Amino acid sequence: MNKINRVAIVGAGIAGMALAILARRKGYYVRLYERDSKVSSIGAGVTLWPNAIFVLQQMGLEQEIKRIGGSPRFMRQFDRHGVQKSEFDIGEVNSLCGFPSVTVLRCDLMSRLSEALDNLGGEIHFDHSITPPDIHTLQQDFDLVVGADGRMNSAVRHTLFADKMHPQYQGFINILGISQLEDDIFDSVIHDYQDQGERFGIVPIKKGLCFWAGAWSTKIDKTRPISDWYKEMNQRFSRWPEPVKNVLKSDDKASLNRIFVHDLDPLPYWHQDNVVIIGDAAHASLPTSGQGASQALEDAWHLIQLLDAQNGMDIASVLNDFYQQRIAKTSAAQTIGRQLAQRIFGEHLPPNSLDTGISAKQLSQFWMQGLEMN
Numbered sequence: 001m002n003k004i005n006r007v008a009i010v011g012a013g014i015a016g017m018a019l020a021i022l023a024r025r026k027g028y029y030v031r032l033y034e035r036d037s038k039v040s041s042i043g044a045g046v047t048l049w050p051n052a053i054f055v056l057q058q059m060g061l062e063q064e065i066k067r068i069g070g071s072p073r074f075m076r077q078f079d080r081h082g083v084q085k086s087e088f089d090i091g092e093v094n095s096l097c098g099f100p101s102v103t104v105l106r107c108d109l110m111s112r113l114s115e116a117l118d119n120l121g122g123e124i125h126f127d128h129s130i131t132p133p134d135i136h137t138l139q140q141d142f143d144l145v146v147g148a149d150g151r152m153n154s155a156v157r158h159t160l161f162a163d164k165m166h167p168q169y170q171g172f173i174n175i176l177g178i179s180q181l182e183d184d185i186f187d188s189v190i191h192d193y194q195d196q197g198e199r200f201g202i203v204p205i206k207k208g209l210c211f212w213a214g215a216w217s218t219k220i221d222k223t224r225p226i227s228d229w230y231k232e233m234n235q236r237f238s239r240w241p242e243p244v245k246n247v248l249k250s251d252d253k254a255s256l257n258r259i260f261v262h263d264l265d266p267l268p269y270w271h272q273d274n275v276v277i278i279g280d281a282a283h284a285s286l287p288t289s290g291q292g293a294s295q296a297l298e299d300a301w302h303l304i305q306l307l308d309a310q311n312g313m314d315i316a317s318v319l320n321d322f323y324q325q326r327i328a329k330t331s332a333a334q335t336i337g338r339q340l341a342q343r344i345f346g347e348h349l350p351p352n353s354l355d356t357g358i359s360a361k362q363l364s365q366f367w368m369q370g371l372e373m374n
Helices: 016-025 052-059 062-068 090-097 106-119 130-139 153-161 226-236 240-247 292-308 315-345 360-368
Strands: 008-011 029-033 045-049 076-077 084-089 102-104 123-125 144-146 168-180 190-197 198-206 209-217 259-265 275-277
Touching: 008 102, 008 106, 008 130, 016 029, 016 106, 016 292, 016 360, 029 259, 045 052, 045 106, 045 198, 052 062, 052 090, 052 292, 052 360, 062 102, 084 090, 084 315, 090 198, 090 275, 090 360, 102 106, 102 198, 130 153, 144 153, 144 168, 153 275, 168 226, 168 240, 168 315, 198 315, 209 226, 209 315, 226 259, 259 315, 292 315
Parallel strands: 008 029, 008 144, 029 123, 076 190, 144 275
Antiparallel strands: 045 102, 076 084, 168 209, 168 259, 190 198, 198 209
């Protein structure tokens, strides 16, 4: 068959933007369709682990992301009274992986992705809400249609599965925010505070800037005013350790966001004909996995690698190879996320510990699995 040249991408999130950048660097014609009026920055911040930085290096963005981001050295877990329970040496794993870990505000990451794509001549069509009938039209106009349109309302996933596959609510809410403190009190250490059914995580970037998430077990109630949820968060964590109280006192009100946390069960396939889903549309994991953004970036890199080495294969075979390459790793991330969330937010279970029994070597091998350069 003819080599793929024209690619339509639905969704300008991390997965969609990364794929567009990598495709443009290879000379593909790319057009993105985004339902919103601008590139979204929902999510406060992102921790980009070494596997994500590997992909950003292939995109030519590693140095810029490192410049604007932070370099976490440790992740420490505490109970609600501030007693340290465990420590994870991020630097050791980084060394084994050969790449750093970087913390960055999501708005800054998305801004750099948008600039890179613009410099490469990529097109983003905003205010374009793609429906299943639209996807059939795109299939005729493009060699490949990629759904990177998120976990909750992916039109492309709906095209593949109709009403058979839905996001699963996992029983807890996340309130996300950004704070700017006067002093850099966190010293490049990610702080993770846990109690049964409650968690507060703080991720420093630099110069007192941090993003954070307060989470607790609850039922979904979208009728309740969002301001009530924010008030409850402040009440719940008002007697937690000083670092928690400090970030809540210094929060940027405009950054606050309430999320009822869902994920997906592993899907039996991600493609049909010349349509494929990637990122959260294909394998949304819980924030407890720590791998959502990293796996989205990996998807983009793997898909471009396979398309570029097509060697006469038909598109269905290429997309099947993509699924077979990715499904074990993304499913593992989904499973890990659920297990950790269950230990924190499940009933009658001891709070989770960062000491999972996985060595730095084992974790580095998992993170870098499949990312060898040809």
